Amino acid sequence: MEKELWKGNEAIAEAAIRGGCDCFFGYPITPQSEVPEYLSLHMPQHGKVFVQAESEVAAINMVYGAAGSGMRAMTSSSSPGVSLKQEGITYLAGAELPAVIVNCMRGGPGLGTIQPAQGDYFQATRGGGNGDYRTLVLAPSNIQEAVDFVQEAFDIADQYRNPVLVLADGLIGQMMEPIEWHEIPKRTLPAKDWAATGLHGRGHHNVINSLYMDPDECDDFNAHLAKKYQTIKENEVRYDTKDTEDAELLITAYGTPARIVLTALEQLRAAGIKAGLFRPITLWPFPEKALHDLAGESHIKAILDVEMSIDGQMIDDVRLSVEGQKPISYLGHAGGVIPTVEEMVEAGKKALKEAE
Amino acid sequence: MAVVYQKSKGLTDKELHYCPGCNHGIIHKLVAESLDELGLLDDAIGVCPVGCSVFAYNYFSCDMQEAAHGRAPAVATGIKRTHPTQPVFTYQGDGDLASIGAAEIVHAAMRGEKFTTIFINNAIYGMTGGQMAPTTLIGQKATTCPLGRTQEQAGMPIRVSEMLSTLDGCVYAERVCVTDIANLNKAKKAIKKAFQLQMEGKGFTFVEVLSTCPTNWGMTALKSIDWLKENMIPYYPLGVIKDTSAEVK
Numbered sequence: 001m002e003k004e005l006w007k008g009n010e011a012i013a014e015a016a017i018r019g020g021c022d023c024f025f026g027y028p029i030t031p032q033s034e035v036p037e038y039l040s041l042h043m044p045q046h047g048k049v050f051v052q053a054e055s056e057v058a059a060i061n062m063v064y065g066a067a068g069s070g071m072r073a074m075t076s077s078s079s080p081g082v083s084l085k086q087e088g089i090t091y092l093a094g095a096e097l098p099a100v101i102v103n104c105m106r107g108g109p110g111l112g113t114i115q116p117a118q119g120d121y122f123q124a125t126r127g128g129g130n131g132d133y134r135t136l137v138l139a140p141s142n143i144q145e146a147v148d149f150v151q152e153a154f155d156i157a158d159q160y161r162n163p164v165l166v167l168a169d170g171l172i173g174q175m176m177e178p179i180e181w182h183e184i185p186k187r188t189l190p191a192k193d194w195a196a197t198g199l200h201g202r203g204h205h206n207v208i209n210s211l212y213m214d215p216d217e218c219d220d221f222n223a224h225l226a227k228k229y230q231t232i233k234e235n236e237v238r239y240d241t242k243d244t245e246d247a248e249l250l251i252t253a254y255g256t257p258a259r260i261v262l263t264a265l266e267q268l269r270a271a272g273i274k275a276g277l278f279r280p281i282t283l284w285p286f287p288e289k290a291l292h293d294l295a296g297e298s299h300i301k302a303i304l305d306v307e308m309s310i311d312g313q314m315i316d317d318v319r320l321s322v323e324g325q326k327p328i329s330y331l332g333h334a335g336g337v338i339p340t341v342e343e344m345v346e347a348g349k350k351a352l353k354e355a356e
Numbered sequence: 357m358a359v360v361y362q363k364s365k366g367l368t369d370k371e372l373h374y375c376p377g378c379n380h381g382i383i384h385k386l387v388a389e390s391l392d393e394l395g396l397l398d399d400a401i402g403v404c405p406v407g408c409s410v411f412a413y414n415y416f417s418c419d420m421q422e423a424a425h426g427r428a429p430a431v432a433t434g435i436k437r438t439h440p441t442q443p444v445f446t447y448q449g450d451g452d453l454a455s456i457g458a459a460e461i462v463h464a465a466m467r468g469e470k471f472t473t474i475f476i477n478n479a480i481y482g483m484t485g486g487q488m489a490p491t492t493l494i495g496q497k498a499t500t501c502p503l504g505r506t507q508e509q510a511g512m513p514i515r516v517s518e519m520l521s522t523l524d525g526c527v528y529a530e531r532v533c534v535t536d537i538a539n540l541n542k543a544k545k546a547i548k549k550a551f552q553l554q555m556e557g558k559g560f561t562f563v564e565v566l567s568t569c570p571t572n573w574g575m576t577a578l579k580s581i582d583w584l585k586e587n588m589i590p591y592y593p594l595g596v597i598k599d600t601s602a603e604v605k
Contacts, residue, residue: 023438049437053430054463061427061460065434068421069401073434091424196419196435198399198442205368207413208421 003178008143008168009034011179012076012102012150017042018181019151021100022071023049025062027081030114031170032104035076056081060088060101067097068208070195072154076102078170079120080111082128089163090129093225094210096194098157101135102150102166104173105308107336115336116170116256121313124167125284132222134229135163136236137283139254144179145281146172155187160232161194167283169308171256171338229285238281239290243269246299247276249352250326252291252318253306254280257339261306264344274299275348283314291321302355303328304348310334327355364388366397370414377577379567380408380476382534383543384415387447387474390548391418396443396555401435403428405457407449408482426457429464432471443551444471451481454490454516461520468525468559472550475516478567479588486572490514493587498572513591517564521598527559529597533566533589535581542594558604566592 006014013035016024024043026036036052043050049066053059059075066073077085082103092099105120107113124137136156140146146168153164196206212218243265244250253261258279268275278294280287295303303326305315312330319328331347333339366388374380391397397418404412406425413420423431428446436444453461453475461473480498481487488498488505491513495504505513517529528550532543543565550561566588568580575583 023434025434051433051437051467053433054459057427058430058433058460058463061424061430062434062437064423064427065403065421065431066438067434068431069419069435069439071434071438073438087424088427095422196401196421198401198419198439199417200398205417206419209413211410211422 001180003180005176005178006143007034007174007176008146009104009173010038011143011147012168012173013038013042015147015150016074016100017046017048019154019184020072021048021074021154023066023073025051025053025059025073025075027053027056027059027077029078029081031106031173032076032078032102034173035102056084057087060085063099064088064092064095064097067092067099068095068196070192070197072158074100074102076104078104078106079108079117082120082123086123086129089135090127090131090133091210092163093133093135094131095208096161097163097208098161099163100150100153100157100166101163102168105167105169107334113336114170116308116338117334117336118169118255118308119313119334120167121283121307121309124165125286125317133225134284135165136160136232137165137167139167139281139283140172141255141258141279143172143175143177147179148182148184152184155184155189156236158189159187160228162228162232167255169256233285236282237285237287237290239287240279240281241294242277244276244278244294247274248299248301249273249275249348250278250294250300250303251275251306251344251348252278252303252314254283254314257306257308260339260341261344263341264348267341267345268348271345273348273352280314286317286321288317288321291318292323295322295325300326302326302351304351305330306339306344307332308334308338329354364392366392366417367415368417372415373411374408375571377568377570377580378408379534379565382540383474383476383565383567384412386534386540386544386547387445388416390544390551391443394548394551396551400443400445401439403432403435403444403446405446405448405452407452409447409449409476410483412447426452426455427460428452429457429460429469429473433464433469436469436471440470443554446471446473448473448475449482450477450479450489450491454514462523465520465523465526465560465562470554470557470559472554472561472563474547475562475564476567477516477564477592478569479513480569480572482569482572493591515592517562517597520562525560526562526598527601527604528553528599529562529564531564531566531592531594531597533584533594535584553601558601
C-alpha cells in the first residue's frame with residue numbers, strides 16, 4: 001500500500017467516511033475545524049449527511065437522533081466544545097446508542113489555549129457527564145493510529161451500543177504525516193433491531209430513552225450497563241510497550257507525549273540508562289493488569305509518568321495499577337506546552353536516582 | 357352496529373398520566389389521528405421532550421425518541437436528515453421549547469428542517485411544579501414569581517409562533533387551542549396541514565397549541581378553560597401566523 005501525506009484532522013474526517021459514517025454533525029472550534037470543513041464537502045459527495053449545527057450541544061443531540069434511528073453518526077470538537085457535548089454523551093450512554101466522538105484536546109481550563117494539551121483525561125475516562133457510565137476511549141499517538149481508530153470506532157460503538165471517544169490532541173489534528181489506509185479488523189455486529197426507524201410493519205414501537213421512574217428499574221439498568229462495561233474491559237484493553245524487557249526506568253505516557261518519549265528512550269539508553277515505555281492505547285478501559293504486572297518485574301526500579309497536564313491525570317490510573325510496587329514521579333506541562341526530550345531525559349535520570 | 361368513535365391507532369393502550377383538565381390528552385389524540393388519517397403512522401418517528409409530556413413515547417404508537425430537555429429539534433434534525441422521506445415530529449412544552457431549547461428551535465426553523473413541531477403553551481412549567489415559563493403572562497402567579505410575573509423582573513412573555521415566523525425556513529405557523537369543539541377541529545386541521553406540508557418537503561412547520569394547566573394554575577378544569585380564553589388568547593392570538601407554503605416549490 002502506498003503512503004499518502006495527510007493533515008491529521010482531514011485524515012480523521014476521511015477515516016470517518018471510510019469507516020462507514022452515515023452522518024456528521026459539527027461545530028467549528030480550533031484546533032479541529034478541518035474535520036467539519038473536510039466533511040462539509042466530502043460527505044454530500046458520498047451521498048451522506050453533513051450538518052453544521054448551531055452549537056456543540058445541538059451537534060451531539062443531532063448525533064443522538066441519527067444514532068437512535070439506526071445510523072452511524074459522528075461529531076468532533078476540541079476541549080471546551082467537548083465539555084458542551086457532555087449532556088448529549090450521557091444521554092447517548094443512557095439510551096445505549098452507538099456514536100463516535102473525536103476530541104482534539106487543547107489547553108484549559110475555560111478557553112485555555114488552542115495548542116495541544118491532555119487536560120480532558122478525567123472527563124474522557126470517568127464518563128464526563130452525569131451518572132454512572134463510561135465511554136470507550138482510544139488514544140492515538142500519531143495520525144496513522146488516528147485514522148485506524150476512527151474507522152474502527154464505528155464498529156466498536158455498534159458492537160457494544162456505546163459511545164466511543166477518540167481522544168487526540170491539537171498536535172495530531174494539525175500536523176501532517178504519511179499514512180497508509182488499512183483494512184480494519186472485521187467484527188460481527190448485532191442487528192440494530194432496537195432503532196426507532198419507523199414501524200414499517202413491526203408489531204411494537206421502538207423507543208429510544210434513558211428515563212426510568214421506578215428506582216428498581218434504574219438500578220437494574222445501571223447493573224446492566226456495569227455488566228456491559230465489564231465485557232468491554234475483558235475484550236478491548238489495548239496498550240503498547242517499547243524496550244520494557246530489561247527497563248529499569250519505565251515511562252508511562254499516551255498520545256503525543258508517548259511519541260516524544262520514543263526519542264527520549266534512545267537518548268537515555270545512549271547515556272547508559274535502560275528505559276522503556278508503557279503506552280496505554282485504551283484509556284478506558286485502562287490496561288491495569290498489564291501495567292501492574294510490568295511494574296512488578298524486578299528490573300523496574302522507577303516509573304515516570306509524562307503528560308500534557310500540569311499535575312497529571314492519567315497518573316491516578318498509573319498509581320491505581322502499580323499499587324505502590326514502585327515509586328512514581330511525574331513530568332508534565334499544561335497550557336499547550338509540550339514536554340521536550342531533554343526534560344524527559346532529565347526527569348528520567350532524577351526518578352531513577354531518587355528510587356535508589 | 358356501526359362504530360361511531362374509537363381510539364386512534366396512533367395511540368397505545370397505556371393509560372395517560374396527565375392531570376384532570378389538562379389538554380395534553382386531547383392534543384395527543386389529534387396528533388395520533390392526524391398521523392393515522394394521513395397514512396403516516398407506519399413511517400413516523402416522534403421526539404418527546406422533558407416536561408409533562410416526557411412520557412409521550414408511552415402513548416404514541418409510532419417509533420419514538422426521548423430527547424434531553426430542549427434538544428428535541430436537534431434530535432429531530434438528526435433523524436430527518438438521515439430519513440428524509442419519513443414524517444418526523446417533535447412534541448414540546450413551553451419550558452422545553454421556549455426556554456432551554458430556544459436555540460435549537462430557532463436554528464431548526466432557520467435551516468428549514470422538514471419536520472413538524474407541536475408546541476404546547478400552557479404558560480407554566482407543569483412537571484416541576486408550577487414555575488414561571490418564558491410564556492407566563494404578566495401578573496400571572498407561579499412558584500418562582502409568587503407575586504406575579506413582572507416585566508421589570510422577567511421581561512415580556514415570548515410569542516414563539518411570531519418569532520419563528522420571521523425566519524424564511526419556517527413555512528407554516530398556526531396558533532390553536534382545544535377548549536371547545538370548534539377550536540378542536542381547527543387544531544386538528546392545523547396539525548394535519550403541518551404534516552401534509554412536511555411530506556411535500558416545504559420546510560419547517562409549527563403548530564402552537566394553547567393549553568390548560570388546572571393543577572399549577574390552581575383552578576378547576578372548567579375555570580381554567582375560561583382563564584385561557586380570557587387571558588391567554590388576547591396575548592397569544594389564534595389563527596395562521598404564517599403560511600408561505602404556496603410560495604415554496
